[in-house]
Amino acid sequence: xxxxxxxxxxxxxxxxxxxxxxxxxKKIVNKTHGADLWLVFPAIPTANQHKLFKLIEDNEQxxxxxxxxxxxxxxxxxxxxxxxxxxxxxxxxxxDDVADLIGKLPEExxxxxxxxxxxxESEEVEGLLRYRDDTAxxxxxxxxxxxxxxxxxxxxxxxxxxxxxxxxxxFYLYVVDEYGKLVGVCSLRQLVVVSPDxxxxxxxxxxxxxxxxxxxxxxxAKIVARYDILAVPVIDSSNRLVGIxxxxxxxxxxxxxxxxxxxxxxxxxxxxxxxxxxLKSTRIxxxxxxxxxxxxxxAFWIISHFEKSLYxxxxxxxxxxxxxxxxxxxxxxxSTIVVxxxxxxxxxxxxxxxxxxxxxxxxxxxxxxxGTLIGLVAHIQYSLIAVALSVGLALICSMSVAALVGSLxxxxxxxxxxxxxxxxxxxxxxSIDIISVFCYFKLATVLLRI
Numbered sequence: 001x002x003x004x005x006x007x008x009x010x011x012x013x014x015x016x017x018x019x020x021x022x023x024x025x026k027k028i029v030n031k032t033h034g035a036d037l038w039l040v041f042p043a044i045p046t047a048n049q050h051k052l053f054k055l056i057e058d059n060e061q062x063x064x065x066x067x068x069x070x071x072x073x074x075x076x077x078x079x080x081x082x083x084x085x086x087x088x089x090x091x092x093x094x095x096d097d098v099a100d101l102i103g104k105l106p107e108e109x110x111x112x113x114x115x116x117x118x119x120x121e122s123e124e125v126e127g128l129l130r131y132r133d134d135t136a137x138x139x140x141x142x143x144x145x146x147x148x149x150x151x152x153x154x155x156x157x158x159x160x161x162x163x164x165x166x167x168x169x170x171f172y173l174y175v176v177d178e179y180g181k182l183v184g185v186c187s188l189r190q191l192v193v194v195s196p197d198x199x200x201x202x203x204x205x206x207x208x209x210x211x212x213x214x215x216x217x218x219x220x221a222k223i224v225a226r227y228d229i230l231a232v233p234v235i236d237s238s239n240r241l242v243g244i245x246x247x248x249x250x251x252x253x254x255x256x257x258x259x260x261x262x263x264x265x266x267x268x269x270x271x272x273x274x275x276x277x278x279l280k281s282t283r284i285x286x287x288x289x290x291x292x293x294x295x296x297x298x299a300f301w302i303i304s305h306f307e308k309s310l311y312x313x314x315x316x317x318x319x320x321x322x323x324x325x326x327x328x329x330x331x332x333x334x335s336t337i338v339v340x341x342x343x344x345x346x347x348x349x350x351x352x353x354x355x356x357x358x359x360x361x362x363x364x365x366x367x368x369x370x371g372t373l374i375g376l377v378a379h380i381q382y383s384l385i386a387v388a389l390s391v392g393l394a395l396i397c398s399m400s401v402a403a404l405v406g407s408l409x410x411x412x413x414x415x416x417x418x419x420x421x422x423x424x425x426x427x428x429x430x431s432i433d434i435i436s437v438f439c440y441f442k443l444a445t446v447l448l449r450i
Contacts, residue, residue, distance in 0.1 A: 010040045017048050026055045034064025041065070049077065063093035071104045072280075083109075087116045094168065096141050096249070099128035136220045137213030139253070140234040140243030143167050147200055149175050149183055154196035169231045169246050175204045182210060182233055182241040210235050213242065220245050221253040222345050261343055261421040288426055295430030299437050306441040309448070315382060316444055319374070319391045320437065326370060327398035327436040328429045334359045334406030335428050339420045342410065352411045356404065363403025367396035386447045393447075394440035401439070402432045 009032065016025045029037065029052055037056075041049050056062050066089065069077060078086060090098045090113065102110040102125060114122045124142045131137030145164045147156050156173065164170065173191060175184040184204030194203050210233045211220050224232050224247060234243040303310070303320075310316055338355060341347030347355055375392030379385065406428050410420035 006039045010043050013040050029055045030057055034061040038065050038068040059089045059092035062089045066101055067097050074104060083112055087113055091117060094141060095124045096128060096139060099125050103129060103133055131213055134217045136211045136215045136234045136245055139217050139249050140245050141168055142243045144244045145170060145173050146176050146241055147173055149177055149201040151200050153191050153194050153198050156191055156200060169244060171230055174233055174241055175200050176241055181239045182208060182235055184208060217253050218257055221250045224250045291426040292430050295434055298434050302437050309441055309445050322374060323394050323398050323440050324433050324436045326395060327402040327432045330363055330399045331402035331406035331428050331432040334403045335410050338407050338410045342414050342420050349415050356407045359403045359407035360400060363400045367399035371395035390444040390447050393443050397439040398436035401435050405431055
C-alpha cells in the first residue's frame with residue numbers, strides 16, 4: 001500500500017516537472033511529508049531535486065530531507081546552496097540532527113555555518129560536536145525537562161507551561177538536585193494525579209535507567225529496547241544530566257546498524273553502495289571479493305593436487321558443487337545466527353563454547369542426514385560403496401567444520417573488538433570451500449586407495 005502511494009507520488013511529480021507546472025508542484029510538495037518526499041528524490045535528476053527543494057516553504061520539512069540523505073548525497077546536494085540558506089534550515093532543526101549534518105561537512109564550512117547561527121543554537125551544536133557521532137553524547141538531544149527535587153507538583157506544572165513548551169519529549173520529567181545531578185524521574189500522569197502541594201522527591205522514582213555520554217549508540221539502543229522506554233537520560237562523568245536519547249533516534253540506530261551488518265555480511269562494505277557512483281561502488285567491493293579470489297586459487301591448487309584421483313574417477317567432480325554448497329550454506333546460517341545474536345544482545349561473548357558447541361552439534365546432525373542422502377544417491381548412480389562413503393563422509397566433515405567456523409570466527413572477532421559481521425560473507429564461505437574440497441579429496445583418496 002505504501003509502495004503504491006510512493007509510486008503514484010513519484011509519477012505525479014515527474015509528470016508535473018516535465019510540464020513545469022510549478023503551482024501544482026508547490027501544492028503537492030508542501031502537503032507531502034519530508035520523509036515521503038525523500039523517496040521521490042532518487043528517481044529524479046539533481047537539478048529537479050533542487051527545484052523541488054526550493055518549493056518547500058517549511059524549513060522543518062527541508063531539515064527532514066537533509067536528515068534522510070547519506071553523507072555523499074548530502075554533500076553533493078548542498079554544494080550549490082548558499083550558506084545563509086543552510087543556516088536558515090539548520091535553525092529550525094533539532095540540534096542533534098544539525099550536529100550530525102555539520103559533522104559530515106569540511107571543518108571550514110562547518111565553522112562558517114556555526115558562526116552564522118544564533119548564539120544559543122550554535123553553542124548547543126558545538127557542545128554535541130565534542131562527542132563522537134556513534135556515542136550517546138553524539139546522538140542525544142540537549143533539550144529536556146529538568147525540575148528541582150524540592151519543587152511541588154503545582155510548581156512543576158507551572159514551570160513546564162512557562163519554560164518547556166518546545167521540548168521534544170515531555171513524557172518524562174527528570175528531577176535533579178541543586179548541582180544538576182540526576183536523582184529521579186516522574187511521568188506526566190504522576191504529576192497530575194498527586195496533590196498540588198506534594199514535592200517531587202516524595203513521588204518520583206529514584207531507580208532511573210541512564211547512560212553515560214561515552215556509551216556506544218548501539219548499547220544505548222539496546223537499553224531503550226530492553227526497558228521499553230520512550231527516552232533515556234544521558235549523564236556525564238559526574239552524574240550531571242546533559243541530554244536525552246529519544247526512541248526515534250533509537251529506531252534510526254537499529255536501522256543503520258542492521259543495514260551495516262547485512263552489507264558487511266554480504267561483503268560490500270558498510271555503506272549502501274547503490275547510492276554511490278560506479279567507481280566508488282567498485283572500489284568498495286574490490287577488496288572484499290579479493291578474499292574470494294584468493295580462496296578460489298587455493299581451492300584450485302588443492303584440486304590440482306588430486307589430479308590423479310580425478311583422472312581415475314572423473315565422476316568425483318560431480319559431487320564438488322553439492323559438498324561446497326552445503327558447507328557454505330550451513331556456515332552462513334551459523335555465522336548469521338551468531339552475528340545477529342551478538343548485535344541484539346541475545347548472545348554473550350562469555351558463552352562462546354556453549355554457542356559453538358551447539359552449532360557444531362547441529363552441523364554434525366545435519367551432516368549425517370544429508371551425508372546419508374547424498375551417499376545413497378552416489379551409490380545408486382555408481383554402485384560403488386567407496387564413492388558413496390567418500391561423498392557422505394565428506395559432506396559430514398564439510399557441514400560440521402562449516403558450523404564450527406561459522407560460529408567460532410564471529411565470536412572470536414567480537415572478543416577482540418572487531419565487528420563480527422566482517423567474519424561472514426567472503427571470509428567464512430571461502431575458508432569453508434577450501435576445507436570442504438580438501439576433506440572430500442583426501443577421503444576419496446584414502447577410501448578408493450588411489
